[in-house]
Amino acid sequence: MSKKTEGGPLKDGEAMDLLTDRAERWAAQYRNLSDPDRWRADYDAHFAAPALQLARRCTLEARKFGAKDWILALVLWFLIGGTVFLASNFLMQLEPTWQIVFAVFAGLIAVVGIVQSYLETTSEKRATKRLAAKNEWLLNVSRKAAMATLSSRSGASA
Secondary structure, three states: OOHHHHOOOOOHHHHHHHHHHHHHHHHHHOOOOOOHHHHHHHHHHHHHHHHHHHHHHHOOOOOOOOHHHHHHHHHHHHHHHHHHHHHHHHHHOOOHHHHHHHHHHHHHHHHHHHHHHHHHHHOHHHHHHHHHHHHHHHHHHHHHHHHHHHHHHHHHHO
């Protein structure tokens, strides 16, 4: 079984493709072509639950910040901070006083990056925001495809 049918995690593009395909098939079989004002309401009623389900499958939930996360965050953000410091020092030929200022700035970049990584991984509030944004994005993308299909069908039947 593929991960698309078994309910496993999906990439954003896979979720978008699944929902868009379903929306286009729905639009191709939609019967009430004479009432464009009703299209969106019918679409939203039909696809709100599937979009939320797909959004849950492709959005990470809040989780514990484990040892692997700490190692990756420390290496990444100290590498970024160190690159900023070394590039500043090399390109500007800094005096010792300014080297200290730029070293502190590079350290702040690393610390802020690590804290941001921690908060982004562990915060339930941020996870809920990501899920809501992903759900809205999936609905909007597939709605555009469905409305385009409905518009072309209603124009062809008029």
